[in-house]
Amino acid sequence: MSKQTGALTNNTTKASWLLLIGVILVGSNLRVPITSVGSLVSFIRDDLGISNTVAGLITTLPLLAFAVLSPFAPKIANRIGMEWTIALSLVLLIIGIIIRSITGIGLLFTGTLLIGLAIAVGNVLIPGIIKMNFPLKIGIMTGMYAVFMNIFGALGSGLSVPISSAGNMGWQGALGIWGLLTLISLLVWLPQLRKQRDTSPEANAEAKQKSNLWRSPIAWGITLFMGGQSLGFYTLIAWMPDILNSIGYNAGTAGWMVFLMQAALIPTTFVIPVIAEKMKNQISLAVGTAVLFMIGFTGLLFESMMFVPLWAILLGIAGGSGFSLSMMFFTIRTHNGKEAAELSGMAQSFGYLLAALGPVLVGTLHDIGGGWTMPLLFLILISVIVLIAGIVSGKERTISDRTAKQSDQEIAEAEMY
Known part of the structure; x- marks a missing residue:
């Protein structure tokens, strides 16, 4: 095997591993911003002085955002590419988490809406990413990202109250800390933006x-x-x-x-x-x-x-x-x-x-x-x-x-x- 062939193989392997880790990390962000709220609703309700009905919207609003944006996510991806669309959704997710973590009813629901819209993109496009890049490993890739999505979802439910009780974190800090996971995911995903879009007649x-x-x-x-x-x-x-x-x-x-x-x-x-x-x-x-x-x-x-x-x-x-x-x-x-x-x-x-x-x-x-x-x-x-x-x-x-x-x-x- 020539040095060029060996280098090409190594680069391909490295790119595949980066994509694999990227898919897992993106999947890890698709539940935790929502599940981390559930155990903190009573704290948020009491702190902001809102009713149970209004507090219930904190968990319902993201699901409605999923329903509204999901049909449009593929259309956006068709224009700018799946990789760029996912990257921008991670940026939007970070912004949403930060805004939601600032005290105020308006900011709470604005951030929650942005989080729902951002997660909707990942929900829709990750199956397409797997189909395109891992056509022979669809089962194991689907299983891996789904497992990490649910593990972090469970962690969000279990760790939110302990985190909020640590120091002066409060419910704001307990919700905001998950933005670090999203930031890490974005940094790992950035190499995917270097991929060239297929502009061949067959692809068009x-x-x-x-x-x-x-x-x-x-x-x-x-x-x-x-x-x-x-x-x-x-x-x-x-x-x-x-x-x-x-x-x-x-x-x-x-x-x-x-x-x-x-x-x-x-x-x-x-x-x-x-x-x-x-x-x-x-x-x-x-x-x-x-x-x-x-x-x-x-x-x-x-x-x-x-x-x-x-x-x-x-x-x-x-x-x-x-x-x-x-x-x-x-x-x-x-x-x-x-x-x-x-x-x-x-x-x-x-x-x-x-x-x-x-x-x-x-x-x-x-x-x-x-x-x-x-x-x-x-x-x-x-x-x-x-x-x-x-x-x-x-x-x-x-x-x-x-x-x-x-x-x-x-x-x-x-x-x-």
Whole structure:
């Protein structure tokens, strides 16, 4: 091997490792700015003198931002490149974290909105980055970034109160300190900005191709699967403590059950993508996810304190499987990074809108029914929708299969633009 070839191989290996670390670090920022708020809401509420309803917007606003920006993130990336779009989103995330950490209701919500918009970009584009750069390692890469995303999300929930109690940090310092993680991620990501965009005729033709996602049954199946599992998981995060309180758990023990659910989620988010990539289709995994949701929600209906840890574990496994399968569908049901980003944008827009509405709908059903039976039956119904959508999503085909059936005139029009 010549010195030039060896140097080229070393540079390629170094670039691959930098990208790998960059993807993991970007993924690590996609939950912690949100989860770090949850345990500090009471401190923020008391310090700023706001109501519980207004305080609840601190966690709901980012989900609404996800829903609004997700469809537009691929369009921005098509203009300036995925790497630059992610870099700018990290800059926006740093700004949002700093603004949110300054005392004041207006600054709190302005920063929270900016954080939501920034995270939405990473949520949508990381599957496309993986599709483009790691086409033979989609499963393990999806699993790795999902695991780190959830680990740091859990750390945000667990460390915020201890950090706020250290010295004069307060809730402002406990929220602001995560900006250091974002800054490190940005610095590690900067080498990706040196990449040259592919301007070949083939690449331009691919960029201009229209996938007609909104007319694709597969895309809608994936969207409903993403939306249903998101609604189930975020509703549990919001209401599971109250559900367990009604069974007889005290606040502390109920909190540990929510922790157990999230702990069960972490290994699942790594294992499921690796298994899914090796399977001809993913129907069995999707069905298993929906069934676990059904068993967990049905178990909570029986109000047995003894079996709650089992239901928490099953619901955590279902949540981890549902999320990681959704991320896999974005990549294995598309042909290239652009399609993956567009499908991700569509599914996450609708998915996080449902996730934001889910806790509100369940709370309303609780008020109407005077208990948790009606809300849990509603969540079981959502699980049935996840089951049906999972069967559609799990079949071995891509969103472009429908495009191949377009008329010659439609194809000609697409090529003209």
